[in-house]
Amino acid sequence: QSALTQPPSVSGSPGQSxxxxxxxxxxxxxxxxxxxxYQQHPGKAPKLMIFDVTNRPSGVSDRFSGSKSDxxxxxxxxxxxAEDEAEYYCSSYTSRKTGVFGTGTKVTVL
Amino acid sequence: xxxxxxSGDEVKNPGASVKVSCKASGYTLRIHPILWVRQxxxxxxxxxxWISTFNGITDYAQKFQGRVTMTTDTSTSxxxxxxxxxxxxxxxxxxxxxxxxxxYYDSRDAFDIWGQGTMVTVSS
Numbered sequence: 001q002s003a004l005t006q007p008p009s010v011s012g013s014p015g016q017s018x019x020x021x022x023x024x025x026x027x028x029x030x031x032x033x034x035x036x037x038y039q040q041h042p043g044k045a046p047k048l049m050i051f052d053v054t055n056r057p058s059g060v061s062d063r064f065s066g067s068k069s070d071x072x073x074x075x076x077x078x079x080x081x082a083e084d085e086a087e088y089y090c091s092s093y094t095s096r097k098t099g100v101f102g103t104g105t106k107v108t109v110l
Numbered sequence: 111x112x113x114x115x116x117s118g119d120e121v122k123n124p125g126a127s128v129k130v131s132c133k134a135s136g137y138t139l140r141i142h143p144i145l146w147v148r149q150x151x152x153x154x155x156x157x158x159x160w161i162s163t164f165n166g167i168t169d170y171a172q173k174f175q176g177r178v179t180m181t182t183d184t185s186t187s188x189x190x191x192x193x194x195x196x197x198x199x200x201x202x203x204x205x206x207x208x209x210x211x212x213x214y215y216d217s218r219d220a221f222d223i224w225g226q227g228t229m230v231t232v233s234s
Contacts, residue, residue, distance in 0.1 A: 001157075001171065001172065003154070032218070034214075034218040036220065036221070038155070040155075045205055045224040045225065045226060045227055046147075046155065046205070046207075046224060047224070048220060048221060048222040051220035051222075052220070055220070057220060057222050089154065089155050091155075091157065093217060093218045096172070097169050097216075097217070098157065098159070098169055098170070098171050098172075098217065099145070099157040099160075099171075099217050100157055101147075101154060101155040101156065101157055102154075103154055104154040104155070
């Protein structure tokens with residue numbers, strides 16, 4: 001199972017909105033709504049930010065939102081803040097009943 | 111406080127096996143799926159497999175089939191991941207994760223509780 005494709009880096013100024021894409025295939029993102037997004041700061045465990053494409057866990061800021069179209073999922077961060085600077089990974093359930101992560105995107109707050 | 115506590119860092123020789131444990135603290139694992147993920151130094155997250163603490167069902171990524179075994183002990187709320195025939199490219203931080211409130215009871219769940227990670231170094 002090949003990793004989902006994400007842009008290596010995305011940047012924005014404080015207060016701006018940014019969107020991270022995650023491209024898969026018809027055997028993962030295109031077939032299932034089990035897409036999650038994780039935030040990871042250096043040296044820390046991943047933190048779940050979005051699950052089932054659009055849902056936010058309790059405690060996650062509503063500045064984070066998710067969507068999906070065909071084989072591509074997206075994470076949008078609105079009102080960018082310094083604390084949002086981190087690595088972000090998407091993941092999806094697959095037709096093999098396994099999961100797969102994206103290649104990761106480094107978000108930089110300018 | 112609900113958390114997953116993993117076993118300590120390990121150093122192994124090539125060809126050896128490593129067994130990493132993941133114990134729930136603050137609640138009991140009875141129906142929860144446990145996901146195992148690894149991250150090589152400076153690299154991204156890699157999905158390894160998952161196990162049901164309810165019935166022991168497992169699904170492993172094709173890359174690890176035949177080399178990984180995941181087991182669970184509900185009496186101690188502990189899950190184990192054993193990886194055999196270690197090579198240098200198995201050097202990584204290994205994480206376990208679970209869903210606080212399972213919905214699907216499988217790997218589709220929202221994995222919102224993560225262990226602290228266990229560093230496994232493979233070196234001769």
